[in-house]
Amino acid sequence: MPGVDASNGAPAILDKDGLGQLIAALRTKGYRVVGPRSADGAIVYDDIDDIEDLPAGLGDETEGGRYRLRKRTDDVLFGYTLGAQGWKRFLYPPRQRLFAARRQGAGFQVEAEEGEEAPMAFLGPRACELAAVALQARVFGDKTFPDPGYQARLAAAFVVAVECGAAASTCFCASMGTGPEVTSGHDIRLLEIKGQRFLAEAGSDRGREILTGLSLSAPTAADLKMVAAARKAARAGQGRVLDRDTAAALQSMPDHPRWDDVAARCLSCGNCTMVCPTCFCTTVEDVTDLSGDHAERWRKWDSCFSVEFSYIHGGAVRTEAKSRYRQWITHKLSTWADQFGSSGCVGCGRCITWCPVGIDITAEVAAIAATRKGTQG
Amino acid sequence: MTMTAHSLAEDRDPMLPRLFRVEKVRRDLSDTFTMELLAEDGWEFVFRPGQFNMLYVFGVGEIPISISGDPADRSCLVHTTRAVGQVSQALNALKAGDSIGVRGPFGTAWPVESAYGRDLVFVAGGVGLAPLRPAIYHAMSNRDRYGRVMVLYGARTPEDILYKKEVERWRGRFDMDVLVTVDRATGKWSGNVGVVTNLVMKGGFDPQQATAFICGPEVMMRYGAQAMEKRGVGRDHIWLSMERNMKCGCGLCGHCQWGPHFVCKDGPVFRYDRVADLFSVSEL
Numbered sequence: 001m002p003g004v005d006a007s008n009g010a011p012a013i014l015d016k017d018g019l020g021q022l023i024a025a026l027r028t029k030g031y032r033v034v035g036p037r038s039a040d041g042a043i044v045y046d047d048i049d050d051i052e053d054l055p056a057g058l059g060d061e062t063e064g065g066r067y068r069l070r071k072r073t074d075d076v077l078f079g080y081t082l083g084a085q086g087w088k089r090f091l092y093p094p095r096q097r098l099f100a101a102r103r104q105g106a107g108f109q110v111e112a113e114e115g116e117e118a119p120m121a122f123l124g125p126r127a128c129e130l131a132a133v134a135l136q137a138r139v140f141g142d143k144t145f146p147d148p149g150y151q152a153r154l155a156a157a158f159v160v161a162v163e164c165g166a167a168a169s170t171c172f173c174a175s176m177g178t179g180p181e182v183t184s185g186h187d188i189r190l191l192e193i194k195g196q197r198f199l200a201e202a203g204s205d206r207g208r209e210i211l212t213g214l215s216l217s218a219p220t221a222a223d224l225k226m227v228a229a230a231r232k233a234a235r236a237g238q239g240r241v242l243d244r245d246t247a248a249a250l251q252s253m254p255d256h257p258r259w260d261d262v263a264a265r266c267l268s269c270g271n272c273t274m275v276c277p278t279c280f281c282t283t284v285e286d287v288t289d290l291s292g293d294h295a296e297r298w299r300k301w302d303s304c305f306s307v308e309f310s311y312i313h314g315g316a317v318r319t320e321a322k323s324r325y326r327q328w329i330t331h332k333l334s335t336w337a338d339q340f341g342s343s344g345c346v347g348c349g350r351c352i353t354w355c356p357v358g359i360d361i362t363a364e365v366a367a368i369a370a371t372r373k374g375t376q377g
Numbered sequence: 378m379t380m381t382a383h384s385l386a387e388d389r390d391p392m393l394p395r396l397f398r399v400e401k402v403r404r405d406l407s408d409t410f411t412m413e414l415l416a417e418d419g420w421e422f423v424f425r426p427g428q429f430n431m432l433y434v435f436g437v438g439e440i441p442i443s444i445s446g447d448p449a450d451r452s453c454l455v456h457t458t459r460a461v462g463q464v465s466q467a468l469n470a471l472k473a474g475d476s477i478g479v480r481g482p483f484g485t486a487w488p489v490e491s492a493y494g495r496d497l498v499f500v501a502g503g504v505g506l507a508p509l510r511p512a513i514y515h516a517m518s519n520r521d522r523y524g525r526v527m528v529l530y531g532a533r534t535p536e537d538i539l540y541k542k543e544v545e546r547w548r549g550r551f552d553m554d555v556l557v558t559v560d561r562a563t564g565k566w567s568g569n570v571g572v573v574t575n576l577v578m579k580g581g582f583d584p585q586q587a588t589a590f591i592c593g594p595e596v597m598m599r600y601g602a603q604a605m606e607k608r609g610v611g612r613d614h615i616w617l618s619m620e621r622n623m624k625c626g627c628g629l630c631g632h633c634q635w636g637p638h639f640v641c642k643d644g645p646v647f648r649y650d651r652v653a654d655l656f657s658v659s660e661l
């Protein structure tokens with residue numbers, strides 16, 4: 001093995017072949033490897049067989065209501081900023097069967113969901129995405145009523161984070177304190193520098209063990225310089241900032257006129273909630289077969305933008321678009337902290353990119369902040 | 378409390394129902410019925426007054442329903458439901474011997490023990506008497522631990538008075554005051570007519586010494602709490618039970634959000650001073 005011993009945790013350089021070995025090693029260990037690919041004009045996270053599946057030379061451009069893949073002038077493998085959706089769909093699938101039930105005499109029997117799922121290895125999570133995973137782990141890790149499925153999938157997952165070397169105009173993780181540097185939640189962290197080479201560091205024993213088996217070399221001074229420059233660029237390149245003080249105070253402003261303003265633009269389509277990596281709401285659906293003897297209960301992602309979401313007998317609580325947008329952003333940015341101890345936004349910017357009318361969470365908060373400053377002198 | 382030993386075990390999926398068998402169904406009113414349930418695996422159901430379960434009807438759906446039985450009686454689980462829509466009507470169609478799925482108990486409880494030494498005033502509207510009944514039972518079994526005990530109950534018409542025989546028995550007790558009012562008098566009704574808040578204003582309890590538990594439609598609770606406050610009962614001695622759409626009952630689905638609260642786990646029973654501001658926000 002050339003050069004370097006990763007077992008002491010020292011940063012090492014992993015080249016393209018080494019990355020290939022990493023994917024192969026994870027697969028040999030029985031992991032289902034999930035990483036970025038390009039599909040239908042977007043970067044999506046999906047099953048990866050080998051390094052050829054990665055979106056070499058592709059970058060993304062995002063703006064309010066706009067997403068575009070573009071060819072880069074180089075061949076970096078992780079040259080985009082974020083996949084269209086985060087990793088939530090793997091840890092908390094959009095549709096999950098809760099149980100099946102079968103009629104038996106006057107009664108019925110319930111069969112719990114069983115069966116083994118292969119552990120997953122995530123190749124590519126960014127800092128903000130791991131922050132989102134950590135936020136959801138709190139939601140689903142309640143002491144009294146945890147979600148055992150989420151807990152089990154997360155505990156089994158192997159995380160190869162890939163730090164950002166650049167940022168998008170819709171990014172604001174720096175202002176949320178969730179990135180761009182990866183500091184926790186990873187088994188290995190990589191940072192891509194020129195020529196499909198990576199700085200690799202272990203973040204756990206599992207990570208150290210895997211890294212030790214790969215071809216690594218010692219980073220040169222020039223490599224380390226590029227790493228530092230990339231980290232700096234990822235921070236400096238962020239196109240947006242969220243005013244966290246105003247954001248945290250939103251729950252005290254339910255009557256702010258800005259809610260009417262945004263309601264006039266919002267389509268209540270729920271796209272923002274579907275792409276948000278921390279949104280966790282679900283509904284349930286009951287299905288029966290034709291015989292009526294077999295029933296299933298499914299849990300599906302849901303959005304607080306639908307009127308039925310808040311339905312109670314006699315009518316929905318949040319009938320107006322204004323109340324629903326207010327609920328979404330107030331929960332995300334303000335009441336989340338009462339419930340889980342931090343903001344529910346990690347600054348990934350997806351809700352801005354995928355909003356068909358380009359509503360921008362940072363701009364809405366800024367508009368409210370401006371009136372506060374106005375009224376408070 | 379021996380709660381935890383009987384609560385859902387930590388390694389159990391809280392979304393997975395436990396099977397109960399319907400032992401008995403009693404028709405209380407034209408649209409309201411009370412079911413007695415027994416766990417098919419013999420599990421002993423322990424709960425605190427004010428808590429609720431998610432009741433699952435095979436293939437139809439699942440809804441939150443408060444427990445309406447006596448917390449000291451572990452021989453069966455009791456629920457009183459008003460049939461208003463799809464799932465509650467399907468519940469209404471169940472007969473003795475049928476199976477039903479139960480998840481729970483969930484949520485916060487009426488603080489019956491911290492009210493020891495005080496006057497207890499129950500204010501109920503309609504089927505809101507059901508979630509209060511376990512606390513009323515507790516008060517009766519621990520009668521000497523309280524000052525005065527009052528039940529103020531409002532129903533739409535005399536025909537809509539829930540647990541009518543039982544309410545009459547309570548009224549017959551010398552150690553309990555029961556006042557009933559109806560929105561609309563029918564038949565031979567010669568009692569109070571008007572909203573239940575009027576009964577609050579009539580009093581018969583010591584506001585400085587009283588703890589109020591209020592359950593009913595949201596507007597009724599709002600006016601009820603305001604009336605209590607007007608009488609001089611401290612906001613921190615007024616408690617009410619909220620309703621929101623619920624798909625999980627245990628903090629996972631997000632449907633019951635109410636300001637900073639999950640109604641399913643921070644409630645349904647809330648202390649009024651902690652939520653009074655939220656009441657004034659429309660469509661929260």
Ligand SMILES: Cc1cc2nc3c(=O)[nH]c(=O)nc-3n(C[C@H](O)[C@H](O)[C@H](O)COP(=O)(O)OP(=O)(O)OC[C@H]3O[C@@H](n4cnc5c(N)ncnc54)[C@H](O)[C@@H]3O)c2cc1C
Pocket residue numbers: 311312313314429438439440441442443444457458459460461462463464465466504507508619620621622623624645
């Ligand atoms: C904590 C709690 C305790 C409750 N206790 C009782 C009780 O003891 N007795 C009783 O009769 N009713 C009680 N309710 C109200 C009861 O849950 C609703 O009447 C019931 O959900 C209606 O469902 P449905 O399918 O029959 O009606 P539909 O009108 O068909 O409702 C469709 C769906 O909307 C939701 N929904 C509708 N109304 C309500 C509601 N009021 N609260 C929450 N979700 C609703 C449910 O998911 C329901 O399946 C309680 C509600 C809550 C939140």
Ligand code: SF4
Pocket residue numbers: 272275276277278279332344345346347348349350351352361
């Ligand atoms: S609210 Fe928007 S920016 Fe924040 S985490 Fe969700 S999608 Fe990302």
Ligand code: SF4
Pocket residue numbers: 265266267268269270271272273305351354355356357358359
């Ligand atoms: S904010 Fe945008 S994405 Fe979200 S519901 Fe409104 S229109 Fe849809």
Ligand code: FES
Pocket residue numbers: 622623624625626627628629630631632633634639640641642
């Ligand atoms: S009912 Fe699901 S979170 Fe409260």
